[in-house]
Amino acid sequence: MMLVLADAVPVQTEGSPVGTAITVLLGVGFLVLMLLVLRKMLSKSGGSTLPTAKPTLPPQTTVEPTLEVPGRPKVELPQSEAEAKAKADAEARRLEAEKVRAERAGLEKGSVEAEALRAKEEELKKEAYRAQKQGEAEEKERRKREREEGERLAAEEKRRAEVAAAEAKRHAEAMQRAKVDAEGGATLAAGLSKTRSEGFMARLNGLFGGAPKQIDEKVLADLEEVLFTADIGVKTASSLVELARDKVKSKELDSAAALKTIIRKEIERIVSLKGNTTLAGGGPPHVIMVVGVNGAGKTTTIGKLAAKAKAEGKKVVLAAGDTFRAAATEQLDVWSERAGAELVKGKDESDPASVVFEAIKRGIEVGADLVIADTAGRLHTKLNLMEELKKVKRVADKALAGAPHEVLLVLDSTMGQNGIAQAKQFHESVGISSIALTKLDGTAKGGVIIGICDELKVPVSWVGVGEKVSDLRKFEPKEFVEALFDS
Ligand SMILES: Nc1nc2c(ncn2[C@@H]2O[C@H](COP(=O)(O)OP(=O)(O)O)[C@@H](O)[C@H]2O)c(=O)[nH]1
Ligand SMILES: [Mg+2]
Secondary structure, three states, X not given: OHHHHHHHOOOOOOOOHHHHHHHHHHHHHHHHHHHHHHHHHHHOOOOOOOOOOOOOOOOOOOOOOOOOOOOOOOOOOOOOHHHHHHHHHHHHHHHHHHHXXXXXXXXXXXXXXXXXXXXXXXXXXXXXXHHHHHHHHHHHHHHHHHHHHHHHHHHHHHHHHHHHHHHHHHHHHHHHHHHHHHHHHHHHHHHOHHHHHOOHHHHHHHHHOOOOOOOOHHHHHHHHHHHHOOOOOHHXXXXXXXXXXXXXXXXXXXXXXXXXXXXXXXXXXXXXXXXOOOOOOOOOOEEEEEEOOOOOOHHHHHHHHHHHHHHOOOOEEEEXXXXXXXXXXXXXXXXXXXXXXXXXXXXXXXXXXXXXXXXXXXXXXXXXXXXXXXXXXXXXXXXXXXXXXXHHHHHHHHHOOOOOOEEEEEEEHHHOHHHHHHHHHHHHHHOOOEEEEEOHHHOOOOOHHHHHHHHHOOOEEEEEOOOOHHHEEEOOHHHHHHHHHOO
């Protein structure tokens, strides 16, 4: 380059030392100018020559910059002493070299002194380069550590997120379980919604609601009318009205609100009979014989009970004791499969007692916790049905002394007061230990529970509020009264 420069500059000064100095100075000035232009071009990163290239690209360096990787936290470590020293050394050497070059510029080109300085400058530049490289190596190492640290933090964050997600999942599942449990109340309340909005409770609440009023003969007459037309049965209605009159007479009642509280407490007392909802207690196996008229919901209720017992980890055997209808066995087949319970069935029109006997024997053999026996709901005459059921009961006791441990009457709540009469009939013939009241969801006659408990003194253990497995709920007296009075 110097040669080219020398050629480019007019050579009139050749020979005189002053001319030589001017030539050198001009050359150096031109060189500096060129370097400045070159640097500017480089710093533009080719933006002007490559219009399609991204103008914001960072300048190329030999050290990988700490790029922000999505999901990886940016980590910045301080320079190590070695890195800082190397970089400072490089800068110092560069400045020294710069100084030497300036010094040299004032000397005669090719002179011993100038050559010595040139050699010194070269040496300083080399040292600056080496220090620069050393600094860059240190920086590269630091960037690597930053990346590794970022990755470690990202992995830690990921692990934390996974733990949090698992925890959130567990929490959501627990909430779901709690919701399903809580829905028991909601479902009973929902099952009683018609009774509350259309049935006797709507009228009873109407009587007690509104502005505070004194109890007079008119209020008592209205109460009597509401209760007698409710599905709670005449006997229960009479006793509730009598109770109200007694309290008024003895001046214990002075407002409609107080009367409502008395009625509520009395209803709660009536329905608070201790029923067995453990699906255990006898045997093993605990044997439940299920009775009820056709269409009451026996098979459905057995399916739901079997599913509940299985969910509690119990081993369940079902007996297809309704041998008078082929469809009944098929229906129970579906339920037993769904619940994962074994089904013992006889041939069509075979003796129901023998099917129940076989099922109990099978239950003993396989170590079952629970045997639930379905029975027929209708024979040719009612008398025959009751005799048949008595026989099933006797035979069950032969298969396992003490069985059946429960006789569960399945009663369709839509039958209203007729259900009370039906329940009495079954109770007199076979002696029922508890009642499952089905189809509460479809009726306004939920008050029938009160009449059944009051007249038969048999507890309602289960209520059916829909056709799904979860729609069979344990009957809770408190919940029942709350659903009627508080909603
Ligand atoms: N909505 C409603 N339907 C029910 C309930 N329990 C049973 N059922 C329905 O009542 C009908 C008769 O039931 P089923 O079990 O065959 O009565 P079974 O003849 O006594 O065995 C079926 O359509 C059931 O789905 C309940 O709690 N709610
Ligand atoms: Mg059936």
